[in-house]
Amino acid sequence: MTNRSPSLTQSGAELCCTPITDAALSDAEAADLAPVLAALGDPVRLRLLSIVAAEGEVCSCNLEGPLAKSQPTISHHTRVLAEAGLIVSEKRGKWTWWRVAPGRLAMLRTVLGGS
Amino acid sequence: MTNRSPSLTQSGAELCCTPITDAALSDAEAADLAPVLAALGDPVRLRLLSIVAAEGEVCSCNLEGPLAKSQPTISHHTRVLAEAGLIVSEKRGKWTWWRVAPGRLAMLRTVLGGS
DNA sequence: TGGTCACATCGATGCTTGTCAATATGGGGT
DNA sequence: ACCCCATATTGACAAGCATCGATGTGACCA
Numbered sequence: 001m002t003n004r005s006p007s008l009t010q011s012g013a014e015l016c017c018t019p020i021t022d023a024a025l026s027d028a029e030a031a032d033l034a035p036v037l038a039a040l041g042d043p044v045r046l047r048l049l050s051i052v053a054a055e056g057e058v059c060s061c062n063l064e065g066p067l068a069k070s071q072p073t074i075s076h077h078t079r080v081l082a083e084a085g086l087i088v089s090e091k092r093g094k095w096t097w098w099r100v101a102p103g104r105l106a107m108l109r110t111v112l113g114g115s
Numbered sequence: 116m117t118n119r120s121p122s123l124t125q126s127g128a129e130l131c132c133t134p135i136t137d138a139a140l141s142d143a144e145a146a147d148l149a150p151v152l153a154a155l156g157d158p159v160r161l162r163l164l165s166i167v168a169a170e171g172e173v174c175s176c177n178l179e180g181p182l183a184k185s186q187p188t189i190s191h192h193t194r195v196l197a198e199a200g201l202i203v204s205e206k207r208g209k210w211t212w213w214r215v216a217p218g219r220l221a222m223l224r225t226v227l228g229g230s
Numbered sequence: 231t232g233g234t235c236a237c238a239t240c241g242a243t244g245c246t247t248g249t250c251a252a253t254a255t256g257g258g259g260t
Numbered sequence: 261a262c263c264c265c266a267t268a269t270t271g272a273c274a275a276g277c278a279t280c281g282a283t284g285t286g287a288c289c290a
Contacts, residue, residue: 020165021215022180030162037161041153042278047145050135053228061236066139070280075238077278094236094287100136109224113168157248174267185250190268192248209257209266 021113033111036104039084044069044106045077052087053100136228148226151219154199160185160192167202168215175211 016029016038025033033076040046044067051066052058063074078098081087125224130151131144139149140161155161159182178189193213195223196202205212 020168022169023165024169025162025165027158027162030158030165033244034153034156034158034161035214037152038156041149041156043142043145043149044278046149047140047142050138050140050145053135054139069236069278072239072281073279079238091237091287096237105228109227109229112218112224112227114224114229159248174266184248186267187251187269188249194268206257206267211267 005086014037015111017107020111036084036086036108039080039086042077042080044073045081048074048077048101049081050088052098053105057097057099060098093108130222130226132222132225134224134228135226146169151199151201151223154201157192157195159188160196161193164188164196164201164215167213168220171215175213 009056014023014090015032022034040049048063048067051063060074060078062069067074067077070078078087078089078096085101085104087098090099130147131140155164161216163178165180167180175193178193179186182189183194186216192194193202193204193211200216202213203216205214
Protein backbone atom coordinates (compact mmCIF):
# COMPACT_ATOMS: atom_id res chain seq x y z
CA MET A 1 0.00 0.00 0.00
CA THR A 2 1.28 3.43 -0.92
CA ASN A 3 1.41 6.52 1.19
CA ARG A 4 -1.91 7.65 2.56
CA SER A 5 -3.29 10.23 4.93
CA PRO A 6 -2.55 9.14 8.47
CA SER A 7 -5.78 8.62 10.31
CA LEU A 8 -8.61 8.37 7.88
CA THR A 9 -9.66 7.11 4.52
CA GLN A 10 -11.99 9.71 3.18
CA SER A 11 -13.55 9.90 -0.24
CA GLY A 12 -13.19 13.33 -1.67
CA ALA A 13 -15.03 12.35 -4.80
CA GLU A 14 -17.18 14.90 -6.55
CA LEU A 15 -20.53 13.21 -6.84
CA CYS A 16 -23.39 13.76 -9.19
CA CYS A 17 -25.48 16.71 -8.15
CA THR A 18 -28.46 16.95 -10.49
CA PRO A 19 -31.91 15.96 -9.23
CA ILE A 20 -33.09 12.53 -10.36
CA THR A 21 -36.34 14.16 -11.38
CA ASP A 22 -34.40 16.03 -14.06
CA ALA A 23 -32.37 13.20 -15.55
CA ALA A 24 -31.84 9.53 -14.85
CA LEU A 25 -28.55 8.59 -13.25
CA SER A 26 -25.87 6.95 -15.32
CA ASP A 27 -24.51 3.60 -14.32
CA ALA A 28 -21.37 5.22 -12.94
CA GLU A 29 -23.25 7.91 -11.07
CA ALA A 30 -25.47 5.35 -9.40
CA ALA A 31 -22.44 3.27 -8.49
CA ASP A 32 -20.82 6.27 -6.84
CA LEU A 33 -23.95 7.43 -5.08
CA ALA A 34 -25.33 4.14 -3.80
CA PRO A 35 -22.60 3.52 -1.20
CA VAL A 36 -23.36 6.89 0.37
CA LEU A 37 -27.02 6.04 0.73
CA ALA A 38 -26.18 2.50 1.81
CA ALA A 39 -24.12 4.00 4.60
CA LEU A 40 -27.32 5.68 5.81
CA GLY A 41 -29.32 2.49 5.40
CA ASP A 42 -28.35 1.10 8.76
CA PRO A 43 -30.31 2.19 11.84
CA VAL A 44 -27.23 2.42 14.03
CA ARG A 45 -25.34 4.58 11.53
CA LEU A 46 -28.39 6.71 10.86
CA ARG A 47 -28.78 7.38 14.55
CA LEU A 48 -25.04 7.95 14.91
CA LEU A 49 -25.09 10.55 12.17
CA SER A 50 -28.12 12.24 13.67
CA ILE A 51 -26.40 12.49 17.03
CA VAL A 52 -23.33 14.03 15.44
CA ALA A 53 -25.49 16.37 13.37
CA ALA A 54 -27.58 17.46 16.34
CA GLU A 55 -24.65 17.87 18.73
CA GLY A 56 -22.38 19.48 16.18
CA GLU A 57 -19.38 17.59 17.49
CA VAL A 58 -19.22 14.27 19.28
CA CYS A 59 -16.40 12.15 20.70
CA SER A 60 -16.39 8.44 19.88
CA CYS A 61 -16.51 7.69 23.57
CA ASN A 62 -19.84 9.48 23.79
CA LEU A 63 -21.41 7.24 21.18
CA GLU A 64 -21.11 3.83 22.79
CA GLY A 65 -23.67 4.74 25.42
CA PRO A 66 -26.52 6.10 23.31
CA LEU A 67 -26.06 3.52 20.57
CA ALA A 68 -25.71 0.60 22.96
CA LYS A 69 -23.09 -1.10 20.83
CA SER A 70 -19.60 -2.37 21.54
CA GLN A 71 -16.58 -0.18 20.93
CA PRO A 72 -15.41 -2.10 17.83
CA THR A 73 -18.88 -1.81 16.37
CA ILE A 74 -18.95 1.94 16.91
CA SER A 75 -15.52 2.22 15.34
CA HIS A 76 -16.74 0.21 12.37
CA HIS A 77 -19.74 2.44 11.82
CA THR A 78 -17.85 5.71 12.11
CA ARG A 79 -15.43 4.34 9.59
CA VAL A 80 -18.20 3.49 7.12
CA LEU A 81 -19.77 6.93 7.48
CA ALA A 82 -16.38 8.59 7.07
CA GLU A 83 -15.57 6.58 3.95
CA ALA A 84 -18.95 7.63 2.58
CA GLY A 85 -17.82 11.20 3.11
CA LEU A 86 -20.62 11.92 5.56
CA ILE A 87 -18.57 12.66 8.65
CA VAL A 88 -15.03 13.83 9.28
CA SER A 89 -12.75 13.19 12.22
CA GLU A 90 -10.34 15.27 14.18
CA LYS A 91 -7.99 13.82 16.76
CA ARG A 92 -7.45 15.79 19.96
CA GLY A 93 -5.22 14.08 22.43
CA LYS A 94 -6.53 10.61 22.95
CA TRP A 95 -9.96 11.40 21.66
CA THR A 96 -11.46 11.37 18.20
CA TRP A 97 -14.10 13.97 17.50
CA TRP A 98 -16.62 13.66 14.72
CA ARG A 99 -18.41 16.31 12.74
CA VAL A 100 -20.76 16.14 9.77
CA ALA A 101 -18.90 16.68 6.51
CA PRO A 102 -19.93 19.97 4.97
CA GLY A 103 -21.92 19.72 1.78
CA ARG A 104 -22.43 16.00 1.60
CA LEU A 105 -25.94 15.96 3.01
CA ALA A 106 -26.86 18.94 0.86
CA MET A 107 -25.67 17.04 -2.19
CA LEU A 108 -27.91 14.12 -1.25
CA ARG A 109 -30.89 16.42 -0.82
CA THR A 110 -30.24 17.84 -4.27
CA VAL A 111 -30.00 14.44 -5.91
CA LEU A 112 -33.20 13.30 -4.21
CA GLY A 113 -35.12 15.93 -6.04
CA GLY A 114 -34.25 19.23 -4.46
CA SER A 115 -34.46 22.32 -6.61
CA MET B 116 -54.19 -8.71 7.95
CA THR B 117 -57.16 -6.50 7.20
CA ASN B 118 -58.39 -5.29 3.87
CA ARG B 119 -55.72 -3.79 1.68
CA SER B 120 -55.25 -2.55 -1.84
CA PRO B 121 -55.07 -5.50 -4.20
CA SER B 122 -51.78 -5.46 -5.96
CA LEU B 123 -49.18 -3.96 -3.72
CA THR B 124 -47.70 -4.05 -0.28
CA GLN B 125 -47.06 -0.47 0.54
CA SER B 126 -46.03 1.08 3.79
CA GLY B 127 -48.25 4.00 4.53
CA ALA B 128 -46.31 4.73 7.69
CA GLU B 129 -45.92 8.31 8.76
CA LEU B 130 -42.21 8.71 9.16
CA CYS B 131 -40.19 11.15 11.18
CA CYS B 132 -39.92 14.47 9.48
CA THR B 133 -37.65 16.70 11.52
CA PRO B 134 -34.13 17.45 10.29
CA ILE B 135 -31.41 15.46 12.01
CA THR B 136 -29.56 18.73 12.49
CA ASP B 137 -32.34 19.78 14.85
CA ALA B 138 -32.65 16.67 17.00
CA ALA B 139 -31.11 13.21 17.08
CA LEU B 140 -33.32 10.38 15.89
CA SER B 141 -34.83 8.03 18.40
CA ASP B 142 -34.16 4.35 18.17
CA ALA B 143 -37.59 3.74 16.67
CA GLU B 144 -37.33 6.60 14.20
CA ALA B 145 -34.00 5.31 12.95
CA ALA B 146 -35.42 1.81 12.65
CA ASP B 147 -38.29 3.11 10.52
CA LEU B 148 -36.16 5.37 8.39
CA ALA B 149 -33.17 3.13 7.72
CA PRO B 150 -34.99 0.66 5.45
CA VAL B 151 -36.06 3.52 3.19
CA LEU B 152 -32.48 4.69 2.81
CA ALA B 153 -31.27 1.12 2.50
CA ALA B 154 -33.65 0.72 -0.42
CA LEU B 155 -31.74 3.53 -2.09
CA GLY B 156 -28.39 2.02 -1.17
CA ASP B 157 -28.26 -0.29 -4.15
CA PRO B 158 -27.01 1.04 -7.50
CA VAL B 159 -29.62 -0.84 -9.50
CA ARG B 160 -32.49 0.44 -7.38
CA LEU B 161 -31.08 3.94 -7.33
CA ARG B 162 -30.89 3.98 -11.08
CA LEU B 163 -34.33 2.39 -11.34
CA LEU B 164 -35.82 5.11 -9.18
CA SER B 165 -34.06 7.81 -11.16
CA ILE B 166 -35.45 6.44 -14.40
CA VAL B 167 -38.96 6.41 -12.98
CA ALA B 168 -38.49 9.89 -11.54
CA ALA B 169 -37.12 11.30 -14.77
CA GLU B 170 -39.67 9.61 -17.05
CA GLY B 171 -42.59 10.25 -14.74
CA GLU B 172 -44.07 6.85 -15.47
CA VAL B 173 -42.33 3.67 -16.55
CA CYS B 174 -43.49 0.16 -17.39
CA SER B 175 -41.61 -2.76 -15.85
CA CYS B 176 -40.86 -4.04 -19.32
CA ASN B 177 -38.98 -0.83 -20.06
CA LEU B 178 -36.63 -1.34 -17.13
CA GLU B 179 -34.99 -4.65 -18.01
CA GLY B 180 -33.14 -3.07 -20.89
CA PRO B 181 -31.58 -0.02 -19.25
CA LEU B 182 -30.77 -1.86 -16.04
CA ALA B 183 -29.40 -4.95 -17.76
CA LYS B 184 -30.84 -7.32 -15.21
CA SER B 185 -33.08 -10.34 -15.46
CA GLN B 186 -36.83 -9.99 -15.15
CA PRO B 187 -37.04 -11.55 -11.66
CA THR B 188 -34.31 -9.21 -10.47
CA ILE B 189 -36.19 -6.17 -11.75
CA SER B 190 -39.35 -7.43 -10.08
CA HIS B 191 -37.44 -7.87 -6.85
CA HIS B 192 -36.09 -4.33 -6.91
CA THR B 193 -39.40 -2.69 -7.75
CA ARG B 194 -40.89 -4.59 -4.86
CA VAL B 195 -38.23 -3.35 -2.45
CA LEU B 196 -38.70 0.25 -3.57
CA ALA B 197 -42.48 -0.09 -3.31
CA GLU B 198 -42.28 -1.56 0.19
CA ALA B 199 -40.06 1.36 1.13
CA GLY B 200 -42.86 3.61 -0.03
CA LEU B 201 -40.74 5.21 -2.73
CA ILE B 202 -42.66 4.11 -5.80
CA VAL B 203 -46.24 3.08 -6.46
CA SER B 204 -47.65 0.75 -9.09
CA GLU B 205 -50.67 0.78 -11.31
CA LYS B 206 -51.73 -2.16 -13.44
CA ARG B 207 -53.01 -1.47 -16.91
CA GLY B 208 -53.84 -4.53 -18.90
CA LYS B 209 -50.86 -6.84 -18.75
CA TRP B 210 -48.47 -4.10 -17.82
CA THR B 211 -47.40 -2.62 -14.52
CA TRP B 212 -46.59 1.07 -14.49
CA TRP B 213 -44.48 2.68 -11.84
CA ARG B 214 -44.49 6.21 -10.52
CA VAL B 215 -42.57 7.91 -7.70
CA ALA B 216 -44.63 8.02 -4.53
CA PRO B 217 -45.59 11.59 -3.74
CA GLY B 218 -43.98 13.09 -0.66
CA ARG B 219 -41.59 10.31 0.21
CA LEU B 220 -38.51 11.84 -1.36
CA ALA B 221 -39.42 15.23 0.10
CA MET B 222 -39.60 13.64 3.53
CA LEU B 223 -36.12 12.23 3.07
CA ARG B 224 -34.78 15.61 2.03
CA THR B 225 -36.26 17.14 5.15
CA VAL B 226 -34.77 14.51 7.44
CA LEU B 227 -31.37 14.92 5.83
CA GLY B 228 -31.23 18.48 6.99
CA GLY B 229 -33.59 20.43 4.83
CA SER B 230 -35.18 23.51 6.31
C1' DT C 231 9.66 3.09 32.01
C1' DG C 232 5.47 1.38 33.02
C1' DG C 233 0.52 1.80 33.15
C1' DT C 234 -3.86 3.32 31.66
C1' DC C 235 -7.08 5.01 28.41
C1' DA C 236 -9.26 5.75 23.68
C1' DC C 237 -9.50 3.90 19.53
C1' DA C 238 -8.34 0.82 15.44
C1' DT C 239 -7.79 -3.69 13.50
C1' DC C 240 -8.31 -8.71 13.10
C1' DG C 241 -10.82 -13.09 12.96
C1' DA C 242 -14.91 -15.55 13.40
C1' DT C 243 -19.83 -16.07 13.13
C1' DG C 244 -24.54 -15.78 11.87
C1' DC C 245 -27.73 -13.22 9.20
C1' DT C 246 -29.05 -10.57 5.19
C1' DT C 247 -29.22 -9.72 0.30
C1' DG C 248 -28.53 -9.51 -4.88
C1' DT C 249 -28.88 -12.59 -8.53
C1' DC C 250 -30.93 -15.87 -11.72
C1' DA C 251 -33.28 -20.30 -13.48
C1' DA C 252 -37.50 -22.41 -13.01
C1' DT C 253 -42.16 -22.08 -12.19
C1' DA C 254 -46.67 -19.95 -11.14
C1' DT C 255 -50.31 -16.39 -12.11
C1' DG C 256 -53.23 -14.00 -14.81
C1' DG C 257 -54.70 -10.91 -18.50
C1' DG C 258 -55.58 -10.59 -23.83
C1' DG C 259 -56.13 -12.04 -28.07
C1' DT C 260 -57.65 -15.55 -31.59
C1' DA D 261 -60.39 -23.44 -25.17
C1' DC D 262 -55.90 -22.44 -26.30
C1' DC D 263 -51.64 -19.98 -26.54
C1' DC D 264 -48.74 -15.91 -25.78
C1' DC D 265 -47.01 -12.30 -23.03
C1' DA D 266 -45.90 -9.51 -18.73
C1' DT D 267 -45.13 -10.00 -14.16
C1' DA D 268 -44.78 -12.25 -9.57
C1' DT D 269 -43.02 -15.91 -6.74
C1' DT D 270 -40.01 -19.64 -5.28
C1' DG D 271 -35.66 -21.88 -4.37
C1' DA D 272 -30.89 -21.86 -4.30
C1' DC D 273 -26.39 -19.96 -4.05
C1' DA D 274 -22.60 -16.73 -3.42
C1' DA D 275 -21.26 -12.48 -1.57
C1' DG D 276 -21.67 -8.93 1.76
C1' DC D 277 -22.40 -7.17 6.36
C1' DA D 278 -23.26 -6.24 11.41
C1' DT D 279 -21.60 -7.79 15.53
C1' DC D 280 -18.34 -8.88 19.17
C1' DG D 281 -14.06 -10.79 21.68
C1' DA D 282 -9.29 -10.51 21.41
C1' DT D 283 -5.48 -7.99 20.27
C1' DG D 284 -2.69 -4.09 18.38
C1' DT D 285 -1.43 1.02 18.48
C1' DG D 286 -0.51 5.24 20.15
C1' DA D 287 -1.21 9.14 23.34
C1' DC D 288 -1.02 10.84 27.99
C1' DC D 289 0.42 10.69 32.82
C1' DA D 290 3.15 9.50 36.90
